[in-house]
Amino acid sequence: MPNYHAKLDTVLRAIADPTRRAVVERLARSPAVVSELAAPFSMALPSFMQHLRVLEDAGIVLSHKQGRVRTVSLRPGALDVVHVWLGEQRTPAEHQADRLGIHLTRVTPKET
Amino acid sequence: MPNYHAKLDTVLRAIADPTRRAVVERLARSPAVVSELAAPFSMALPSFMQHLRVLEDAGIVLSHKQGRVRTVSLRPGALDVVHVWLGEQRTPAEHQADRLGIHLTRVTPKET
Numbered sequence: 001m002p003n004y005h006a007k008l009d010t011v012l013r014a015i016a017d018p019t020r021r022a023v024v025e026r027l028a029r030s031p032a033v034v035s036e037l038a039a040p041f042s043m044a045l046p047s048f049m050q051h052l053r054v055l056e057d058a059g060i061v062l063s064h065k066q067g068r069v070r071t072v073s074l075r076p077g078a079l080d081v082v083h084v085w086l087g088e089q090r091t092p093a094e095h096q097a098d099r100l101g102i103h104l105t106r107v108t109p110k111e112t
Numbered sequence: 113m114p115n116y117h118a119k120l121d122t123v124l125r126a127i128a129d130p131t132r133r134a135v136v137e138r139l140a141r142s143p144a145v146v147s148e149l150a151a152p153f154s155m156a157l158p159s160f161m162q163h164l165r166v167l168e169d170a171g172i173v174l175s176h177k178q179g180r181v182r183t184v185s186l187r188p189g190a191l192d193v194v195h196v197w198l199g200e201q202r203t204p205a206e207h208q209a210d211r212l213g214i215h216l217t218r219v220t221p222k223e224t
Contacts, residue, residue, distance in 0.1 A: 005130070008133075009128075009130055012124065012127060012128040012133075013128045015124060016121075016124040016125045016128040018117070018121055021120075021124075021197075024201055025200070025201065028200065028201040028202065028203055029204075030204075074201070074203055076203050076205055076206055077206075079198050079201060082194065082198060083195075083198055085133075086191050086194060086195055086198075088137070088140065089136055089137065089140040089186070089191060090140065091140055091186055091188050092141075092142070093188055094188055094189075
């Protein structure tokens with residue numbers, strides 16, 4: 001799956017930066033305009049826009065411009081590729097614990 | 113939680129590199145000795161050891177030396193910090209889907 005690995009690489013590089021993670025954390029609450037997003041960061045707007053561009057190129061955020069205002073939002077499911085990769089890295093011991101968890105759920109399906 | 117954010121930063125920077133991810137993927141199957149781990153990569157051993165050191169400093173792998181042989185293993189739960197962060201970045205729409213999922217599970221608890 002070359003696409004999967006390329007996507008994973010781009011997304012992980014994007015979220016390995018603390019500024020970009022902070023933007024993702026803010027957008028998980030709601031979409032926001034660029035000026036509001038940039039406000040908490042003590043950096044020049046062009047530098048901040050560069051971070052936004054990395055997030056947009058990685059498919060993590062979407063933006064649209066209306067008049068002079070650009071609104072940015074988190075693309076739902078954008079981080080799923082990381083979730084999938086993490087799931088694949090479980091050790092045999094962790095898989096065993098998972099199977100035990102599933103078993104416990106199956107023998108006690110009723111809520112009391 | 114300064115510790116959580118520092119940990120998250122270190123772990124994400126470590127796995128943002130494709131060589132280091134490939135090492136994690138190999139170790140998820142079983143522990144391995146350094147020579148075996150290094151074999152698939154066309155890089156000098158000192159460069160490879162530097163990647164291993166980044167993974168070890170991030171708490172993702174453990175290693176121990178017996179005689180002249182160093183064995184490396186994945187530290188169970190080492191990537192949990194990323195899992196937690198991903199869970200926090202779900203949008204309100206995704207949280208709603210999760211709640212719907214839980215609801216569907218609860219009204220159809222029996223397997224047929």
